Amino acid sequence: MNKDLRTFLAEARQMGPEYFQSVSRPVDPVYEPCVIQQKLAARDDYPVIRFEKVDGSELPLVTNLFGKYELLGLALGVDPDRPKSEILDRFRERVAKPVPTKEVPRDEAPVKQVVIGKDEIDLGKFPIVKHAVKNSGKYIAIGCLVVKDPETGVLNAGVYRHEIKGRAELACMFNPAHHAGYIYRKYREMNKPMDAVLFIGHHPAAILGTLSKQPFDSDEYEMMGALMGEPLEVVPGETVDIPVPAWAEIAIEGFLDPAKETSDGPFSEYTGFYGPAKDPVGLMQVTGITMRRDAVYHDLDPSHREHNLAGALTFETALYNSVAKLVPSVTGVHLPPSGNCTFTAYIKIKKRVPGEGKSAGMAALAGDPNVKIAIVVDDEIDIYNDSDVLWAISTHVQADRDVTTIPFAMGAHLDPSAYGEVRTDKGPMQTKMIVDATRPATLPFADRIVPPKEAWERIRLEDYLDG
Numbered sequence: 001m002n003k004d005l006r007t008f009l010a011e012a013r014q015m016g017p018e019y020f021q022s023v024s025r026p027v028d029p030v031y032e033p034c035v036i037q038q039k040l041a042a043r044d045d046y047p048v049i050r051f052e053k054v055d056g057s058e059l060p061l062v063t064n065l066f067g068k069y070e071l072l073g074l075a076l077g078v079d080p081d082r083p084k085s086e087i088l089d090r091f092r093e094r095v096a097k098p099v100p101t102k103e104v105p106r107d108e109a110p111v112k113q114v115v116i117g118k119d120e121i122d123l124g125k126f127p128i129v130k131h132a133v134k135n136s137g138k139y140i141a142i143g144c145l146v147v148k149d150p151e152t153g154v155l156n157a158g159v160y161r162h163e164i165k166g167r168a169e170l171a172c173m174f175n176p177a178h179h180a181g182y183i184y185r186k187y188r189e190m191n192k193p194m195d196a197v198l199f200i201g202h203h204p205a206a207i208l209g210t211l212s213k214q215p216f217d218s219d220e221y222e223m224m225g226a227l228m229g230e231p232l233e234v235v236p237g238e239t240v241d242i243p244v245p246a247w248a249e250i251a252i253e254g255f256l257d258p259a260k261e262t263s264d265g266p267f268s269e270y271t272g273f274y275g276p277a278k279d280p281v282g283l284m285q286v287t288g289i290t291m292r293r294d295a296v297y298h299d300l301d302p303s304h305r306e307h308n309l310a311g312a313l314t315f316e317t318a319l320y321n322s323v324a325k326l327v328p329s330v331t332g333v334h335l336p337p338s339g340n341c342t343f344t345a346y347i348k349i350k351k352r353v354p355g356e357g358k359s360a361g362m363a364a365l366a367g368d369p370n371v372k373i374a375i376v377v378d379d380e381i382d383i384y385n386d387s388d389v390l391w392a393i394s395t396h397v398q399a400d401r402d403v404t405t406i407p408f409a410m411g412a413h414l415d416p417s418a419y420g421e422v423r424t425d426k427g428p429m430q431t432k433m434i435v436d437a438t439r440p441a442t443l444p445f446a447d448r449i450v451p452p453k454e455a456w457e458r459i460r461l462e463d464y465l466d467g
């Protein structure tokens, strides 16, 4: 038996209303689950939300599984009361040790409880959401696509957006730099269709495994096991030669024929802006669906906080490793949701050598091409608290000395302010910035006021406040 989506939902529910909310009143899959999630976010509330009834579908929908950093911790078994830095520590520990999969018989695989043959397929029966007004349609936003390298047989899993194109057809958008994009191009060159499994709903640690950045020849099912802390149980597919996670809620099987493609978009992107329409993108022709008897559909609100947080630990790991190589005194890195978990990085160091701050900033920019602003602070600053970081910038930085800019560097093309080789053109270039907000290493600096230690530890508010 594997951990699964249900195990996680039960855990989140037990943590109380800050972690889990349910909605029994029926909702329209056009915008409504997202707007409810966004209204909660507007009051700084990011629970998992379970919608019991979505118009037009029999399946409940859950969303916001990656809504806050503490939920990533819960997925990895880190108690939300522990320091947030332990979440990245746990992730780094686990991704270092892949865990081989375990094949289980069909009758031990809940994903086989319902088998839908080719003639009965109707994707319209799932509670698939239209997330944003200008999106081209309804998208499966957090489905994990599994494909097999035709040369090596190695499995690759990743989250790819899928627009519903018909009862048994899905658009599938590969960024050309992502591994499924490479594998799809191989099939195209061989003039062969590519088999695929799109699974929806599993333990969030398993999903984080599909989002981890691994070498091209490594099996991402092993990374799902690594992050769950147990072997991923799999079972053979019905219509494709690809194993299916046995404890997934839903598995959609099919193939992508490079001779028959489609288009998708505009789409609500991770930047908080619409991304342009894409043409061509892959077209998945569905050959079968299996699912659990009372399957739960997992959605995610793209372009909002959970979209960015889902990938944050992977990118923070790359950032940490890059900075640690050059500046071993690094004590933490964070990609805050306020900076899309992408464009702005906080790095803290125990500075002892003049210049370490700038070096840490350079390493951060080199460690992740999407980072545009690297802010380096001293060890006592709380990098999980934007206000503390802003305080450090406000009180430590003099711009002519501490801010460095690097124009015309490669970056994220979806950054709406990015530019091309001609500055007025659109393109993937950005002006990078290092803000070194660390104190001098060898010169005296003003004393920060902190509470008296003995009184801070002794005084308990409940012993003093009348209310």
Ligand SMILES: Cc1cc2nc3c(=O)[nH]c(=O)nc-3n(C[C@H](O)[C@H](O)[C@H](O)COP(=O)(O)O)c2cc1C
Pocket (backbone or CB within 6 Å): 141, 142, 156, 157, 158, 159, 160, 161, 162, 173, 174, 175, 176, 177, 178, 179, 180, 181, 210, 211, 212, 213, 214, 220, 300, 307, 310, 311
């Ligand atoms: C919510 C979400 C949606 C994503 N959608 C896409 C997508 O549509 N296309 C894409 O190429 N990458 C997308 N990504 C990024 C990939 O899933 C991610 O880079 C993954 O590591 C790719 O794995 P691979 O390179 O092993 O295939 C998305 C990530 C998240 C968190």
